Amino acid sequence: MSSTINGEPVIKVTNLTKIFRDFWRRPKVCAVDGLDLEVKRGEIFGLLGPNGSGKSTTIKILLGLLHPSSGEVSVMGASPCSVKAKSNIGYLPEESYLYPYLTAREALEFYGRLFDMTGTARKERISQLLNMAGLTREADRPVGEFSKGMARRVGLAQALINDPQLVILDEPTSGLDPIGCRQVKDLMLTLAQRGKTILLSSHLLADVEDVCDRVVILYKGRTRVCGRINELLEERESMRLTIPSLSPEKTKEVLALIRKAINQDPEIDRPSKNLEQIFIEVVKQAHKDSEESCPDSVAEYLSSD
């Protein structure tokens, strides 16, 4: 979780409503209905909700890709349509939307040029991003030949090429293998530590739980729950005590003591690793065994101040 949050709002949404209309301007669907939202600098903010809850619509309004029907939206202190504000925004859409005939390097070159980056700086960043995405060897292959996960990595790289202050990620781990997912989560945490703000929309609740400071859960375009993730997840009625493994006799003694203290039978189980941790350990070991070089988890320019 991020520790550099300060009170300055990077995204401010007040009473946002978006109604999609048909050709004759008749209302068809109300995708977002009176949404209020505030994301602070340095925060990792999760946007959750089932399909059709208005997550992507909200993101697209924040980026100026859709126009609000009513309400006010401010991103980096400016209108979502402000071109200047976009210099500090990185966006990864739900699908990568890359030009299939461009190679990974050409694609990053193109997006780098859109930020008016100088040739040397651009090349340096592209090299670091390709390394981070584990695509150095594939850099000169057309993106159209890539798997979904590889294209996703290029998509993520393009979102970070400008070292943005605000990163908007729509399903960033979709199509990625567990190592890629872990990398993305580590990347988000690193960026947040550097004071960057991240708005994350995902269906993968475990990912959101791992990285987000605050979340909002949307349903049919309305806010149902909003708050700090640890506060939302905490069960105040019970607590867990983790101690080193004990012999059966010692276990009985400890349980008896607890039972006496709380006048109730405690539950006992062993902490378990999750499958993601095991997978990462196995693959990292396999990498070491085959003496292949591991890609950087985070590009140098993204982790340095």
Place this chain on the structure above:
Amino acid sequence: MTKIAAIALLAFKTAVRSKLFVSLMVVLAITVIGLPLTAKGDGTLAGDITILLQYTLGLAAIILGSVVLWSACGTIAHDIQEKQIQLIVTKPVHRYQIWLGKWFGLLLMSAILLSFVGVTVYALLCWRIKNSHADDIERTGVYSEILVGRKSITSLSESFDDEIHQRMDWLVENDRIPEDMPYQEIYTKTKRRVLSEKSTVAPGQSKRWVFKPFSCGDSNVSVYLRFHLVSAGMDRKTVSGVWLVGTEQKPDIFRSTMDKCRAGSHSILVPASAIPAGIPTVVTFINDAGEQAATAMFDIDDGLKLLVRWSGFKMNFLRAIVVIFFYMGLLSAFGLTASAVFSFPVAVFASYAAVVMLFIARFVVLTNQPIHTCSRCLELGYKVSEVQIAMHKVINGVEYFISSLTGYDPVPLMVNGMVVSWEFTGKALFLLFILYPFSLGVIGVYLLKKRELALPII
């Protein structure tokens, strides 16, 4: 500028890496190389060169124009449909930079394809001339009448209004006008009749044409006197006479005898020394008065001209290619603006329909007759309503607009050995490459700005 260049390069890559581009290169190669090698002319060198210029270059320009329009319609529309535009507009890029970048990319593609066409046609032209069995006279004719850029000087127009009105007065006084015939029609018919009489030279009579002063540049340069005989007499098929070129004071500096000339276009070679410097040139035709003599009728619309060499063919050809390139710029701008509003199929349909309508409208407005209003006509009872005048002004505006779009085709000029002048090129540059594309660009950028680019395409 970096952003525009990046988008331009992307648009160029999009076009070049598409299957359409490869197919187009094949079609162009067949058109440019295959057509002149297979098409048979009239067996003369001039015929071969006309085919090469008129059909090959003309057809290649049409194919290229269609493809440029097609590609332009797809450029923004595909980006919106495939959602790639979402990654561009979320970067610090203005909509006008997107539009301009795409336009420049299409221009780059057009320039490359057009260069290929131009170089190939010119190379084939040189090859044809080199390997032709034509004799020196034929070659000289080709060089002086086709492979040249000549300026056309028309005679000073005369006003026949008084004569037309006198004729109309006579018709009214003698009750020769049908009651239901509108005065506009009476005026038009009378004018036509007067003009045709003025273009007729009876046996034994003569007619003079006066040309404003012009310079031939070089005294060695030859000038061609071109005239179009509509018919030569009622029952006889040929006209004979004498052409004189000179000044008011000395009308016969140059004299040429015309013997048994049939209907059609004819040219007479006039030495530059016969053209006076700084004063009007006078051309006189004296029709023969003998027993075999016939009335000569000259075309009213395609009047007498003096054709003066103004530039070499190479520069003329280059300017023609540049003007065709301006047309590509206009078509690109049109397609881009259509694709900023519509989906690809709709943009293609709308653009091609607009081009077809433009060409149809060109023929429709040709039928537009000028409204003639003068005090004499009012006295005769011919009144024009405000609505008629307003409608006429609208049609005139449309006519001007259409002719400004379609009036810069350089191919017919080249085929007739006429100059594609710098003035012509400059006007084409302003209208086809600056004014209209800029106007279309403003509309396109505005619509692109207003459009919600993440809306689903239905």
